[in-house]
Amino acid sequence: MDKKNDVKERKVKKDDDKVVNQNSSEKNNNNNSKKDRVVNRSNVEVKDAGCIRVFGIIVIALLTFVLWSGFNQIDPNSVDPSLYIKEMPKDLLDYYQSGTYIPVYHHGKRMQVFMTSKFDSTTTSLQHSEVVLFIHGQMTTGFVFRKSIEGLVKEHVHPVVIDLPCFGFSDSLQNCTYDAIADSLPDILDALQLKSVHIVTYDTGAVIASLFYDRNPHRVKSISFGDPVLDISRLPSYYNIFTTPILNRFALQLATSPYLSWIRYQYFTSFFGSTVPQDIIDSYSYAIRYKNNINRFLSTIENSDFSFTTTHSILHSKLITTNYMKQILTSKEYTETYQSKFIINHLKFERMDFNNAEFLSPEEEPYVFEINIVLLIDFTGKDLRQPIVKSTPPPPTPPQPSTNTHAEHDHDHQHDHGHSHGGGHGHSHGGGHGHGHSHGGGNGHGHGSMGEFGLGHNYGL
Numbered sequence: 001m002d003k004k005n006d007v008k009e010r011k012v013k014k015d016d017d018k019v020v021n022q023n024s025s026e027k028n029n030n031n032n033s034k035k036d037r038v039v040n041r042s043n044v045e046v047k048d049a050g051c052i053r054v055f056g057i058i059v060i061a062l063l064t065f066v067l068w069s070g071f072n073q074i075d076p077n078s079v080d081p082s083l084y085i086k087e088m089p090k091d092l093l094d095y096y097q098s099g100t101y102i103p104v105y106h107h108g109k110r111m112q113v114f115m116t117s118k119f120d121s122t123t124t125s126l127q128h129s130e131v132v133l134f135i136h137g138q139m140t141t142g143f144v145f146r147k148s149i150e151g152l153v154k155e156h157v158h159p160v161v162i163d164l165p166c167f168g169f170s171d172s173l174q175n176c177t178y179d180a181i182a183d184s185l186p187d188i189l190d191a192l193q194l195k196s197v198h199i200v201t202y203d204t205g206a207v208i209a210s211l212f213y214d215r216n217p218h219r220v221k222s223i224s225f226g227d228p229v230l231d232i233s234r235l236p237s238y239y240n241i242f243t244t245p246i247l248n249r250f251a252l253q254l255a256t257s258p259y260l261s262w263i264r265y266q267y268f269t270s271f272f273g274s275t276v277p278q279d280i281i282d283s284y285s286y287a288i289r290y291k292n293n294i295n296r297f298l299s300t301i302e303n304s305d306f307s308f309t310t311t312h313s314i315l316h317s318k319l320i321t322t323n324y325m326k327q328i329l330t331s332k333e334y335t336e337t338y339q340s341k342f343i344i345n346h347l348k349f350e351r352m353d354f355n356n357a358e359f360l361s362p363e364e365e366p367y368v369f370e371i372n373i374v375l376l377i378d379f380t381g382k383d384l385r386q387p388i389v390k391s392t393p394p395p396p397t398p399p400q401p402s403t404n405t406h407a408e409h410d411h412d413h414q415h416d417h418g419h420s421h422g423g424g425h426g427h428s429h430g431g432g433h434g435h436g437h438s439h440g441g442g443n444g445h446g447h448g449s450m451g452e453f454g455l456g457h458n459y460g461l
Helices: 002-071 081-087 090-098 148-154 178-191 205-215 247-255 258-271 278-289 293-303 308-315 338-346 366-380
Strands: 100-106 109-117 131-135 158-162 197-202 220-226 325-330 351-354 409-412 417-422 425-431 435-440 443-449
Touching: 090 109, 090 278, 100 178, 131 205, 148 158, 148 366, 178 205, 197 205, 197 366, 205 220, 205 308, 220 366, 247 258, 247 278, 247 293, 258 278, 278 293, 325 338, 325 366, 351 366
Parallel strands: 131 158, 131 197, 197 220, 220 325, 325 351, 409 425, 417 435, 425 443
Antiparallel strands: 100 109, 109 158, 417 425, 425 435, 435 443
């Protein structure tokens, strides 16, 4: 009996030990799992904290940049002008050095408009040639048309590229709006002594050209629209950023910052398939950032009427109701847009050119503009592009021998008086000076040649 009881007790102890071991192992497992959960949770917390720190740094940096852009307004007149030249990209500097400033009087005030142009060797003057005036859009300056100049000069066409007032290197208007800019164009043509011109527009430049034509149709021979934006009430969505206070300045300064040159280049090449080199993109950015141009850029958008009212006035203007030579140049992407359908539905074009390029930029497709501008001018008049040969003055006529047989004859070409006394005739020529003076017995003749006056006195006896 005692043995059996001992065996039973041993079994019970073994079972108890197993239970204890199981419980302890379960506790260990539970403890390990808790430790793992704690470790994982701490890792997650560390990762979250790192992300929060990075995000916080980015937010602080952006807020700092926004505040800096809003309050750091430097008067461009107080800055050394040479600083702008030193920082200017080379291609933009070449464009700047190839141009000149023309004084323009607009509403009684003098302003400087930047212009670049080239003469054909056979052209006598700007006023005696077919002049093409280029009008750029909101996001560019005359820099975008620089490649089209050389080709047009070879075709006996005189290109005039300007930075519109409030843009690029030109002075600002008191009111930077599309309407005010269009109103300044007649004064710019007057400063160049141009009665009428052919106009080439790009992008939103079509709106400015349309407003100008409506008020001055007699000064426009033809209009070429390149990927035009005519319905100004339906601009791309990114224009909404430019109308948002504080954010607009921050976005524009960030987009044109020289420190983001590489990112900006990658953006254009990746999203738009652009082939424009990085330094050229930097030139466009610098033109917007130059001196006080950011303020003027934003003022143009904020103060211009971008509602359908402007579009409605254009649709009922002389642009639509009168007959004149016009053409549209479009790209593959543009033909699918609302702006393309809008302008083709409302305007009748004498010429239309559909290009296979993704985007019709004068920067990447200058030959498209050159060829079609020449074709439209020839369509307007076959003889308009004929070279004007410079006229040379005829050779001077050699002096003829004198056949005068008067009693006394005196020519004095070097002194103030040609003076003669004669019995029958007194004859005198004062050549090139004050007066010719003569005393003659019966008749007197006096000639003042090439001077201010000629006196003939007759003292007849």
